[in-house]
Amino acid sequence: MHSSPRANHPAVRHGRRNREKKSTLRGYLLDKTGPKKLWELPDKNIHVWGSPWWGGHLVLNHEILDPATGRTEAAPWSSDDWPHVISPHLIITCDTYRSTNRCSAWDWSGGRPTRRW
Numbered sequence: 001m002h003s004s005p006r007a008n009h010p011a012v013r014h015g016r017r018n019r020e021k022k023s024t025l026r027g028y029l030l031d032k033t034g035p036k037k038l039w040e041l042p043d044k045n046i047h048v049w050g051s052p053w054w055g056g057h058l059v060l061n062h063e064i065l066d067p068a069t070g071r072t073e074a075a076p077w078s079s080d081d082w083p084h085v086i087s088p089h090l091i092i093t094c095d096t097y098r099s100t101n102r103c104s105a106w107d108w109s110g111g112r113p114t115r116r117w
Helices: none
Strands: 012-013 023-031 034-044 057-060 063-065 072-074 081-087 090-095 102-107
Touching: 034 063
Parallel strands: none
Antiparallel strands: 012 023, 023 034, 057 063, 063 072, 081 090, 090 102
16 A cells, blocks of 8 residues: 555555566545545556655556556656656656666656756
């Protein structure tokens, strides 16, 4: 389970913890009466280095998920790059396919991700 740092919206992955295998991801709202399922996304893979949370959103490799709504959007980095969450507001992405030693830093910037370098 991955709990959102900004609200009572945990995201729960069901399936294997394997980079190649995708899982079903479910989002819940925790309140006084107990958990309520908000959304479900099949065929998602959560595999990032460090915490998966960036700006209160869940990083799904090359997508960014809003835990309150279950909506995803494409991450701003290349699909060849893999994210390494450094802090709640900073991600380092590196190209792991071509051995180029090319990395970039991304700031959350209030929900408008911007490349730092």
